[in-house]
Amino acid sequence: MALNHSANAFLAGQAFWGPVTATLDWCEANYQFSRYIAEAANTFSNLVTVGLAVYGAAQARSEKLPPRYLAGYAGFALVGIGSFIFHATLLFEAQLMDELPMIYVSSYCCAVLFDTTRGFSLKHSNAKELGIIFAMFNILFTWSYYMSRNPLYHQFVFAGLMFTTTFRTVYLLRNGEISKRLPPAERASIARLFSSGAATFAMGFLVWNLDNIFCSKITRWKNAIGWPAAFLLEGHSWWHILTALGTYLMLNGNTCDTLCIKDDHSNFTVVKTAGIPRIKRVDKTKTH
Known part of the structure; x- marks a missing residue:
């Protein structure tokens, strides 16, 4: 996919993790x-x-949010840890630690968006059915991807899940029966938060592809300006940073959306701490 090379033949020959086995x-x-x-x-x-x-x-x-949201952030962290190990080692086993959690977490977040029943009890919602579908999908994908080992297959499925999440979010914000649970101002705020995250994620995807396409030229630029300044030209690293920020913003947008749909919109709001948005539970006992 990109220009594969080693800048230091001695270090590459003494690589602690051995030869590159990733696809x-x-x-x-x-x-x-x-x-x-x-x-x-x-x-x-x-x-x-x-x-x-x-x-x-x-x-x-x-803020004592339901466990499903904590699980989403835990999965988000798992993606970062897996990617850290993958890029440190470039082993196929570590590649799976990066790529499989990407599918698991995105499919989990997608499944959460399809549970719109009031309340968080499992008895009177379709959460159990969604859980079964989620598990079967990921088992099937894990088996098929391990057998094919085709990175384009992974990228296609991941892109499909991201598009499904986006379309489902738009549907929830525009569907008359569901969206009426949120006042217009709340819907607009959630839409802005999710849209900014999606745009940031898309920017990361663009940078990643430009890094792949123009790798030879970018490598010459890196060698010309030298390090540490050349780190700013590492496009795949910018993919990590931009998609991390985009994912965080989209998670917050969809968390607020589903909380307001399943609970009461007046119980939650989005605030910013040091410029970073977060969900805050409204303290209705506080007087203003």
């Missing part, structure tokens, strides 16, 4: 700075993903 390699030079880290920028850029996921999970616990 993907990226434009960043392998083992440039350490025999323990195959791709330095692509590895450590995942700390943004993990950091945002931990922050979201901490806020979900602090």
